[in-house]
Amino acid sequence: MFDFAKKDIGTDHIENASPSNSIDKNIEHAVVEETIDDYIYLDKPFYKYWFFNLLHWYIFVNTLSSTSNGYDGSLLNGLQIISHWRDKMGTPTGAVLGALANGAVFGGFASFALASWFSDRFGRKPAILIGQVISILGAILQGVSTNYGFFLAARIILGFGTGFTAVASPCLISELAYPKYRDTATSSYNNFWYLGSTIAAWVTYGTHTMNSNHAWRIPSYLQGAIPLFQIVCILISMPESPRFLVSKGKVDQARAIIRKLHTGDDYSEKATAFVEFELKEIQAALEMEKINANSNYMDFIKFPTYRKRLFLVVFTGCFMQLSGNGLVSYYLNKVLDTIGYTEAKKQLQINGCLMIYNLVLCWCLTSVVHLFRRRTLFLSSAIWMLICYVLWTILSARFAISGFTDNGLAKAVLAFIFLYYLGYNAGCNVLPFLFTSEVLPYSHRAKGLNVLNLTINTTLIYNGFVNPIAMDAIQWKYYIVYCCILAVETVVIFFFFVETSGYSLEEVARVFGDDPSQVMPHGVAVSEKSSLENKESV
Template structure:
């Protein structure tokens, strides 16, 4: 039970007044937003804050570069010859090399986020990514290439866990959903660059290993930018409050949310919400990860943070992300340059579509996007499966069927981007309270890793063994996902990070304080 208000409603030990002692009409986000009469892009403090989000975004960009680069390398004769044309589990191990590194980082990443803040893990993880990229470029054999990918996975997980948390906890309240939505969309920027870099270096010559070494080295560029500039960003105010550094947190909010106005009602509102939620959470907090099993609300959160990453990776997109080469082979598109152009064109398409959809995300809401996305993907996969089956029966002589599959892949990506690219990180950071956010993000990464291991080994083996018939599995999975979203995902649109707790915990979200002013 959180401590009761004393001294006329003051929050003990903070110097802040309990806003629930004030009229609910007076205390709500819309009433405390500053009315400057200017759009955000004409307010220097908001421009600087939003531009600064590019630094944590680059963690997602590096992730996207990795997936697309491996797709491109598989379509390069130079890489295939150097590593002996790996297939099946041997190829799956290269894809899963990053996953093996992530597994080693799981115990470390949440501890770093909880005890060192959000910026240091980004710095540390990005430094390791630079080292991994150099090793990958210098690889002399299969084993060295695999080890370099493990280093990339280890550093990448540390940076990826902290990055969306920093964006979510630092963003201006009205901009948070779109800014967090952009985080995962920047995956496609890295994927796009990797696709066209591998296409360009392919023409360096059939007998030069630099055709694949250059793309491998460039994987370290974005992490290097993060290493150099991450400390130009302020620390998360929610982390600072969690560490009882209230004045530092207020300085961050005053500078970046209120443009230096020390008497801003918005800053007062945010500080009081953050302090109230964190104090209540600390008072009720159990031991470590077991807290996810302590209440019905936390178990519901646990269900969501496991379901969301499984949907992100197990909706058939894993085939496109890492094994587009095998898909294109299965429909008769076997030319190296042709595959590289399709891969590059798909990434350009994805980047444009995902940014547009993320900009509109706040209009539709999270649950509606999840539903429309899963339904659309199921329809695409059914058509894709039928076209692939007929194409095989006709011995790949009808090129229009192969073209139809490629078209369905592009339409599928629209549906995927609508619900499973931008919204997941927004949704997960919203449903998790501050004191559980690092641990919850870690659980999300563990769930994602388990599915990625499955994708890494099962997908290439199954595609080699049964071809298009494997798509039926994903049709069934997508049908199950529709039911999960419909029955298990509440709508969080229109609530602050602290207010979302009411959807899961009810009146217990803020202890024994009144909650009517939040709704």
């Protein structure tokens, strides 16, 4: 079934930490001197192997967590266009409307620490299940809401459930994925956000003509359909994470899952060698986690090279959410109002088409992202978005000067909204989590990703509260603010972003001035080690 080939062994390996003497010598040998490619390659396209089709079905089921989140994001866009929802909620505007947009964010904050602990303590599957059960409860409460406060509480509950799935599902995807396709599988998680947003956009389009509260209650109830489907699929056949099983001492169960999903239950000597290699990788990573337990968040402040990493992580989170996307993601109706598209049916059609466009665009970008250098793609994305926003602003101003009568200008603005998302999806959707994982050393990777998520949620609060107030107050003039922000982002990326493509995870350390051969077990360079020890002795 497979063709295994032993090759010359080099130093380019998978994990980027200096192995400790406490690690088993066999594990050390496997991680430091060999790679997956030393053992296996496929002689046919992946889709011709039945077990890969099964594995990718499991990965798709896990991406439904992102789909649920995307449904929520687009739903509020659609509901704002439905008059019965506005009447029931008291026609919210400004900060009051912003609180609804941020309801799910508040819930996510509440579950942030608990979700991570629960996922590590009880497993990825239970964390997803409990998260989606909570999401279904939130969807039901959202559908039966009788006033603004009730609806806001339901959205906070939805966000609490999403917090569990947002932690557990990406972990389960990366820990189940076949090594060769792990990057693609992991990056696909974010892309399925647009599948949910597309569904929500067209559901609200289908119900908006109902002359009753069912126009918004039905889409609200249906928000629980995706979590329900995911729960059923998980309960029927979803395997647990091999990494989690190994961490709990259930090595045989982990071995059986890897053998089934990565070799198709092939028990040949060569396939067994591959399975055992993967197990040793997992065991080595767990050993390194124990060694690196003394790493802490203050390292990002104490040491110069880590301060630069922290800056890149925080800026990447800001780049994702403060590049103008927040206006269209949650307040498309307000943007469309400024260019004369005020009819509910037309706004919902544009919303639905934009989501389909983004969905297809993200899938295409994911398939080719490996062909581009990281910094180049970030910079190109920022420049493209800046150009689109400047022209978008100029055309909106001209439309306002014309007395909101020039349909040609309105159509041109709409075209630039679509063109803008080409740049946004290339730089702010496909790359950020991959880039963040590369700039962070193994010992601080989880902590750095937590900082990234915290930054994203903080900027989402800004988007939720400031954008609707500003759009109500100054309309198209608010676009100038984002033109300035995008200009600053372009300059920062040009001068401060590092290139990480073409390096192994360990070699990226050289980009920051660290010598990867002289990195302490918990990730601090030897040049910084004496400073750390002196402070500890004091």
